[in-house]
Structures are given as C-alpha cells and as structure tokens.
Amino acid sequence: MDKTNSRKSARSALEPRQGAQAIRRALAVLRILAAGREDGVPLAEVVRTTGLTRPTVHRIVHVLIEEGIVERHGRSGRYAIGNQVPELALARPRPSRLLVAANPSLQRASTEIGDTLFLTVRTGNDTLCVDRRIGIYPIQVLSIEVGARRPLGVSSAGVAILAAMPAPDARKIVAANEKRFAAYRTDVATVLGQVTAARRLGYGMREIGLVQGTKSISTWIKTPDGQPAAAMTVSAVRTRLGPRREQEVVEILLREARSIEQAIHG
Amino acid sequence: MDKTNSRKSARSALEPRQGAQAIRRALAVLRILAAGREDGVPLAEVVRTTGLTRPTVHRIVHVLIEEGIVERHGRSGRYAIGNQVPELALARPRPSRLLVAANPSLQRASTEIGDTLFLTVRTGNDTLCVDRRIGIYPIQVLSIEVGARRPLGVSSAGVAILAAMPAPDARKIVAANEKRFAAYRTDVATVLGQVTAARRLGYGMREIGLVQGTKSISTWIKTPDGQPAAAMTVSAVRTRLGPRREQEVVEILLREARSIEQAIHG
C-alpha cells in the first residue's frame, strides 16, 4: 500500500518475502487484538491502528473467528485473542529460556529492592510484560500485569529497549507506532526525546509513569548478538524514588541485567 | 481446491466465509507444526499432511518465520511453532476456564485411582493434552506430555471425543485426518470401529495404547451445548487394568466427568 519497496525483485537481506500479504495482515490484526487482552478491541480501533480498510479487517477477523483464533465478546462486540492461540502455544516448552535465565536475578533484585519488579520483552513493535515480582514494601504498583502489551515507547521499559538499539532502528519502530501513541497521550517527538535521554543515562526512566503518581526505572537486557530483547523495570510511587534511591535501584538493576545476559549465553 | 461448495453464494450457517484462503492455509500449516512440538516438522511432512503444494507451504512457512510465528531449527531444518505464539497467548487469562473447572476433579480422581491421569481437549481436528496428574502407584505412564497434539482418533481420548459427537460429524473429522493416520499405524476403518465400540460402551478404550504395553480408558466431557470438548484419561500398564479394575476406574472417571460438566456450567 504505502510501504512500496517495489521496483524490481531485490530480495536482499531483510524483510521482503512476498506473496503473503493477507497472512501478514492477519498477523498485524492479531497483534493489535493481543494488546486488548481479555477485553479485546473494537473493530474500528483495529482499522485505525493497522491502517487497513474496514472490509479487509472485518473479513480477516471473521475468518479468524471461524478458525477459533479470535473470539468475539457477547455484549461488547469486541474482538479478542481466541483460545486456540494458547493451544498452539503449548507446542513450545514452558517456561521460556529467558524466564528461566532471569528467574534468579528477579528473585534477588526483588528482595533487595522491595518494590514491584517487571520483566518485559520486545515482541515486534510492542513491549510485553512476561513476569512480575511483588516486593515487601507495603505500597506496590500492580497495574501492569503479565500479558500487558504496549507499543514500544510508551512505557519506561519500551524506552529502555529503544535506547539500546541503533538509533535508526528505534526511529523506524517509533514511526511505525505513531498511530497508536494517541491512546497513551504521547507522540513521536516525546518518545524520541525520552529515548535519547535514556541512551545518555544508560537506563530508561519515566518521572510520570503510565499510572498516575508513579515513577519507573528500566534497564535493558541484550541477547548475545547485541540486540535488546528485554527490560527489567522497577515501578514505585514517585516519592519513594528520589535521586539517591534511584541510583541504588539503578545499580542493582544494571548488575542483574548483566547477570541475565550471562545466563542467556550459557 | 477440492472442497468446492461453490455454486452460488449460499453463505448459510456453517463455515463458508471466503476471501481468506491464504490465512486459512497458514493456520492449517501452523496446526501441523504444533503437532511437532519443540522438535518441529520437516517441510515435506507439512506438504503431505496439509495437501498443499510445496511452493505454497514453503512461502507460508517462510513468511511466518519473518513474522516470528514460526522458527526453524538449526541443524535439522525442521519448522516449529515460534516464540511469538506464546506471546500472543499471554493476552488470554491463564489458566483457562476448563482447567479451573477440572482441577478438583482431577485431584480427586488422581488420588483415588493412583495411575496417570490426563485431561485432553479437542481443538479442531486434534486432541491436545492440557493437564497431567501423576498418581502414587510406582509404575506411571508418562510418555504423553502436556502439549501433546494428535489427530482425533488415534488416542483413546480422541476416540472418546469422537464417540460423543454425532456420527456424521465424527466421520467427517476422521476423513479429514486420513492422511495423518499412517504415522500412527492406524487407518480410517480402524478408528471408526473403535469409535463405534466406545459409543456402545459409554467410554473410550484402547487395549493397546500408543505406548507399547499400556492400556488407556477415557471418558468424554461435554460443554453445556452438548458438544464434547474434552476427555479424561487413565493410562497404565496393561496388566494393571483388568476387567474388574477397569470397571472401578470407569466409574470414577464417569463421576468426575459429570462433575466437571457441572463446574463448567456454573
């Protein structure tokens, strides 16, 4: 449509295998639905965020319903990921390599820090929370749950992951997510600014978290090939994360991030 | 290709939404890959079991790789379900309704029976093992693992599920699975015979289990609308399941199957 890398048939390195437009579109739809979690997403929003036309989205979604990959919620009419998706997922070993590798680090960091700790992976243009540890401090930020999916850039974890990749790649992803930023009250320029700041600092930070009154700090975790694959985040009420404590927390997070990277290697 | 219900545009009740051949084919491929679990499946086998042409399967599989939905294993070159599938699955609440509903029954039955107990769901034309409980008896049949996926009809659970649905539906599914039966050393006629026997008995049974020297007994579990959705299976070494004990086990399984059906209702 608009991503015409057309011209001839230069099949070179990345991306351009053709002959499957419909399949790619169906997956784009699925990823948007996944962001809606259990509640799902109205058709119109899928249309808006994917940039596809409504007849196309409608057709895709209803075929996926027939196939059991998507479900429609009775009252609301929203579309959500169907139960055949976890069934397909059972084909893979659980828990994942990353979760195994990260487990001891999360354990240690959670004990030391006491605030809520998140492990977030990058998946395509999204961040996805895959683990959460609750600390001993009596006030915990629990609004982000395992399974939460957001466009890369709107959370401190997303900013950290973007900061850890080559700037042009990050810009490309942020641009691709543009249409989805409005729902999180941010925009391309703001996100890029936060990414630059995180790159300078060595970690991601949001003074004003997605949840009112909270502050988040994230360090990135890279795979052996240097690509950021995940982020480790601490969220707490803002007053609990002053400059002094911020440094303490960052030190622990950085230490454990490196430790997880080692563990993935082995 | 061959399932031409063509003629005009009679869009009536079941199945025939068109305009998404490619998506349906991609899903058919994914389901075959899922049956290969972690090891995956060679391209040629996908071609054989789906009945698609090789260029088509090749294209689909490689697009899915680019999208992260499929992975290719280094040495073997086999194709397997990729890590983006469990990531999409996180959008749904875990554990599922069925698992929650079945939990107490599985607990009770496992304690009472002492042999390995399986909960298996129907998904499309497959059975999928979703829970396994190990009993206290020292010899346990552990070869079937959570995530194991088989064509409906080759396991006692599959036979039970087929027996619980209207005969024409069952026949249709068995016919659709024909190409996949050879790998399990069975065929359409044998399966249909076992289904008829199970219907008469009131439960599914295999004197010669998929694993050498074992015997399996399965009862079906129906959803409120009368469709079988799952099966509860006991597997043990054959000598431990003589006619007398078979009756005992069947009684427990039937009781708990009804109990699970109640629990799903509520």
Added chain:
DNA sequence: GCGTTCTTGTCCATATTATGGACAAGACAA
C-alpha cells in the same frame, strides 16, 4: 567417482484470490 532418491528452495506466467469503494443498517444522542 556417478547415479538414485530424498530433501528444500526458486521462478514467473497465470487465473484465482483478496481487495476496498460504495452502500446499508443498527445504536445511541441531541
């Protein structure tokens, strides 16, 4: 070495397939 039989990967002319503009109907509000 060479042939045989597997496998996987690629090309491209073709017609089958998916597309999307236009239209319609339902829900809710003013």
Added chain:
DNA sequence: TTGTCTTGTCCATAATATGGACAAGAACGC
C-alpha cells in the same frame, strides 16, 4: 427528525497468491 457513531455486506476489479517446472543440495549405495 437528523447526525454521528459503530459494524456488516456487495461485487467489479486489480493485485495477489498460486503451483508447474526447474534447480540445487544432502545422503546413500555401489
């Protein structure tokens, strides 16, 4: 009523996915 949402459908058309044919690589036997 009219207006502004939403979702659903039709069908002529262009673009897409298709698959026959070809190629190359791997494993085996002799």
